[in-house]
Amino acid sequence: MTNVDNISCEQIPYLIEKLMDSGAKNVHVIPAITKKGRSEYIFLIDTEERYMETLSEFMALETGTLGVRLIRTEHYPFDYEIRKIRLEFRDKRGRSLWAGKISVKIVKSRTANPLSARVEYEELKELSSKLQKAGLKLSMYELREGIEAKALKGIKDFVLECKEA
Numbered sequence: 001m002t003n004v005d006n007i008s009c010e011q012i013p014y015l016i017e018k019l020m021d022s023g024a025k026n027v028h029v030i031p032a033i034t035k036k037g038r039s040e041y042i043f044l045i046d047t048e049e050r051y052m053e054t055l056s057e058f059m060a061l062e063t064g065t066l067g068v069r070l071i072r073t074e075h076y077p078f079d080y081e082i083r084k085i086r087l088e089f090r091d092k093r094g095r096s097l098w099a100g101k102i103s104v105k106i107v108k109s110r111t112a113n114p115l116s117a118r119v120e121y122e123e124l125k126e127l128s129s130k131l132q133k134a135g136l137k138l139s140m141y142e143l144r145e146g147i148e149a150k151a152l153k154g155i156k157d158f159v160l161e162c163k164e165a
Contacts, residue, residue, distance in 0.1 A: 001071055003032070004063040005040035012041065015062060019043075022058055023051030078115065079108045085151055087127075089136055097134040102127060104151040117151035119144050 007015075009031075016027045026046040034040045047055055056068045083106055088099040103120040124147070128140045138146075 001042065001044050002059055002063075002065045002068040003034070003040050003042045004059075004065055005034055005038045007041065007063055009041075011062075015043075015059075018058060018062070019045055019055060022054055023047055024055060079110075079112070080105050081108070082106075082120075083151070085147070087147065087150075089131060089134075091136070097136050098127070098130055100127075102147065104147065106151070106155070114152065114155045117148045119147050119151075 012029050016029065019027045024045050024047045028044040030042040030044070032040050032042050043059065045055055045059075052070070059065050059068065082103050084101045085104055086099075086101050089097045091097055102123050105118045105120065106114050107116045107118070109115055124140065124144055128138070128143055131138055131143070
């Protein structure tokens with residue numbers, strides 16, 4: 001972790017990209033206010049020990065930071081698998097607007113029970129664009145929710161029926 005109070009927000013995407021390319025597993029940047037009302041950014045960089053020196057030196061070079069703080073944590077990872085599911089979107093008349101496959105990440109408990117389903121972002125973004133061009137006005141949120149619900153159907157033991165009241 002390091003905090004930086006002398007950079008502009010335009011530099012942040014570059015820093016995140018370079019940190020990820022240099023061994024960071026994840027990077028979070030949090031805007032904050034520091035002494036004398038100065039704005040700053042707090043960088044939380046998740047990495048393995050072997051990349052610490054490289055990433056720290058990069059931050060010193062690019063931001064002028066005077067140091068980094070090491071916060072040691074434990075990670076409790078979940079197993080997951082990527083499944084391809086077949087989708088077809090039709091208009092009200094039943095005409096196909098789009099058909100194809102999309103990747104869904106199924107997160108599992110330690111006993112291999114499915115916990116959640118997450119559509120891969122880049123594929124979802126591409127599908128959303130294709131559906132909009134085909135005339136289907138679905139928000140990315142609606143699209144994601146629908147696909148993830150369908151992906152969980154049959155692998156979790158519940159049934160939900162919805163009817164208009």
